Amino acid sequence: MTAVFSSLEGWQSLEDEQEAVASLARRLRVRTWLVGGRDDELIEAVHRYLPAVRAVLASVGCTLVVEPDLVRVYTPAAPVGRLPGGASPEGVWFWLTVSVLESLPAKARLGQVVSAVRGAAAEVQIEVTQSRTELRALVGGLQMLCERGVVTELDGRVEELMDGEQDPPVLLRIHHARLAHLLPRNVPLDDDGQWAVAPGRAPQRWLQSLKRPDNVAVRVCGMLTDQAVVHVCDLDEEERQWFSAHLAREGARVAETFGLHLEHRLEGACLVMPEESCDDHALGPFRFPLRQRGGTGTVRHAALLLIDHLTVEGEQGGAISAVVRRLSELGAQYPKWREEYRQRPEHLAEEIAALLQGADLLRVVAGFEDWWWLSPAAARWTVVPEEAQLAAPSCGAGMEAS
Template sequence: MAPVDEHADVLETERLAEVTQLLERRCWLVAGRDDAMIEAVYRRAPQVREVMARAGRGLVVSRDLVRVRKPAPHPKDVSVPQEAAPEGTWFFLLLAGMTGLPRPVGLGDLVSAARSAASEAGIPVTGSAAELRLMLQALAMLRDRGLITEVQGRVEMVLHDEKPAVLLDLRHEWLRHVIANGPPLEEDGQWQIDPAQSPERWLAALERPRDPGTRVCQLLIDSAVVHTVDLSEDEASWMSHRLGSEGAAVAAAYGLGLERRAEGGAFVMPAERVTRDEQLGPGAFPGRSGGTVAHACLRLRDVLLEDGTSTANAPGPRWTGMAFTDVVAALARLAAEPEQSWWAGELRGNTHLLAQRIRGVLEPLNLLRVTCAYEDVWWLSPAAARWDGTSSSLACTTTPTPVM
């Protein structure tokens, strides 16, 4: 019997984590640009596919394309809703125009087809400079995904010429990969259900995973903090009994640690690995050296933990709340202290603005919720007490969108 090479096992685990983290940050890998990364995924495709399946993701792997397909958001997702970006509208209009065009095709023909699609959808077309800039952003998104390739010229010429001398190649066969949270695919990337033949079955297949463990791991990857109060009964049961084993294994495959508390859980990236390039999510927990807003988040966190009240209206046990007027008053007291003399003058003198900046940091991390009544109440999650702003970072991925 051959001896077990523990060093090799550890090294392979680290490489697997590097690959899974890469795929969370970059959902499209295209040949000619990402060859080394595609090769790394291709060599470990079975292991990567298994890990990602446990977090609700699908994976398409071929020699010229790797595509991660993320699930639809959790129905109890509490992240701050984002309005659809206008460049996203043109992204899909250009896709609609692509479907009926030959390859290769002139950029002007693609633009005309997209404008026709806009007209059919009742979307006004102005031809303004602002609209052209949005269209250019959408074209860049298509190019980044390998859906269009410049054979001659550059798509940036759309800003300067009504009939740009630009020739494009199109990848019609990759259009089915655009919807990030679409129905299941076969390993070769073909839909299991043909939307043209069975549109109702295709839409029904958009349902979220049935396995509660998969749903919870999906949440732990996609959210900074997962609170037990937001889970269904079967999800809460899985978190209580199986998170420590199965959930920890998924976290390890992503190179993350598991934080487990009575109020919920989180996947956390080790502090020594937190960099701008490696960070998986929308942001780390505010640090003490991160500027006025970050420092104010920590100081206000301490105030809410000490002086906030917990009532029957709280989102969950041990959440502490404070009326918005009291939040602003607390910030004014903090801003007046000599220790905060270095805070930005604009924010020290406008604590309403400072409060909104703080909300913009903590709310997307699921550490703050605001309920609207006669007066807004700010509720701080008990999980906020876990981080001191110096040692750890919340690790999460961005909420999946159709444009990814």
Template structure:
């Protein structure tokens, strides 16, 4: 893996892979590229105060990053994590919407036109329908019982034996020769190999997008041979479509993802408990990496902790033991460290020897702040790209892309490449395209290429689905309510009292019968917090713009895909104060009578 030297100011190098092959750091990647120091064999070795083992020297760029994490608020720390590490998984909707009849789909092509160029070959009419009133993926509550899904991983490429043509050489039609085995024709064998190679490449690409760091002995080791086998093709496609740099070594593969900008909601979680990382946890992680990139292969835990405290005294004073445990657990999950004790803060564990993988330690950072002025500058730089690459990144990594959320140049690109842009990614990753008037979503019905699932298991997931469908029914705009020139409304405000009222109703109605966790039923504040957090991370709601008073939530158009279809002509009420339907007088043989208008 190519490295950068910090010295007095880091110099930028072109990204690439082994063998002097240029990789994904080409025309559209950020300036904040990998920049970790690599100590050569002739580098001077500092010694400790007692003249014993060499002192651990921290990497200045990662040390700077640790300081930024320590000073950041939780939201900024998550964005900084996305920009500096790029280890977030992709996130997509899974359930496709119900198909709709396409107007004019049966119309014949014009005389003399080539196949595929007639009126029926144009873009689907459903692309002009709003998410608010289009086809839905709604599932009745009674049908939402879902068993726990197995751990996600790459599906193995399988050959379809029934699809292999057989040439019955020297035999009568329909039966094999007496002394000859059936032979596959050369053309059939070549076609089968091509299909198998295409399937393997797609599996490898999906695996890398879901898990940007894959090791030969890690939890996704069965997909690593596919990545190595197709590394040249994958390197070129990731660079061309997404501007991502792919580095494939003998024992690991690293896809260097770019940042997603502010508000990306892609932070780390504790690999064991699922607790979200805190700014202190990120700071401890960056600080540990700053020392591990040049550490010896065998390192006492106590020596690492002493070096961390010496490198950043201020961060050490304010560090929480849980932050340190969280950081070390993440490093163990990536196989950077091995042999971490259950309680790293216990003084008696200081003599425990850790095994350090320096190559993996250098592979974890994707954009240390070699060229950034501060945390905000790094977040901005990491998300910079030309319009086409920026939109394709959003399509590949996020559940839905709304044109209203894009800058003007990216909005123009999406408008000009409305079908070809998403189609190229869908073919590359094996996804389905959902085009709507507000934007585009790439769906993964297999629910493998996503870190969150909706519908899903667990109390917050079930509550989120029930909540979002009722919010849509309450605040969904009418078809003629638009903003601008015939542009569907991308989001509508949600009254805060409506959230509390609806969530309380569904908790009372579904909670105990559905087996929801009793702590959530007892603590409605926690239920609200975790339910809204899930909807926010799935892109179905978003916070109101900064400065809005009081702050609140907006319901986004893709949320309507999980609600029942809009009933624009509701049945008349039957209450005492309901308005009655108009009636008409129909003459009959026995005199006039009144009948309700149909």
């Protein structure tokens, strides 16, 4: 058995088809691209359980496309209000790269691809600086294409572009047939078959035009599988009514099909993986708390202590000045924390905000003085003693984050 397949913790030994389908559905909800040559055994499993897996994913608004060497899961559009603002540099260079790949041969040098991408950037009046920041964004976009199997590294790695060479010895294979799978589905078209709204000219209108599931149950359950926690305050009136009347029964049934448990209260809900079926590879990329590689985990330890402080105080939030003051006090209590954070608690506060906002456990309200509001879900964690290493939590004590 290969290393990839054995990571599913004895998949082939599972006698219960429902459990096998749940494991595969969890995996596909996080990894929405499976490509031949890299994920052959997972693709084979999808074919084996295809009708059941397709039904489970459809219950949360996902569309499953299966080809001999590709499995693609299209996820429902997220509510516009919950999307991050601003343009992602990696995303900009990702789409610039996509725009030129169709005109390039199946095998192309990295320098050939980069030259075409920079030309496309100049055409849409994006300044090309060739700075380290720009190179990191360009490499990030290329890596996203490699993760999706649209581009394959035949010789060398795209990261070699960071070494400063204009044409590093890297050979890429472009899978032109997979380019179409990058585009979202259900985008409104005009009479000529083109997108009715151009995302480059009106990005907000384009996002608003993306069709969300008509069925309110599918919308809410889709958010549960997509987010670490769903807050009632983010739902529209129809979704709030369904949450109140039907979540306990129907939401629990959907959670069961994924092999998860539903936890809910008045403020919101989340899906939790039971400890007995813990599969680290089927969880999302967000881990909290988690000991940081090569360090003592200052940011995560401080985040836990801050959560505990605000929860005990009963405020569930506080002004940024109070947050920084508390972090300064904690820095004096914990001499093993990284020195730069102990000396600059305001910088530590920025890092904690970025960490907690990654799972929507924190919202920062801008004003004369920024105000921090913790999600009620943040109270699920307790303070880790100073001497303890911040290992990954047991699955029963952490939320899905995709």
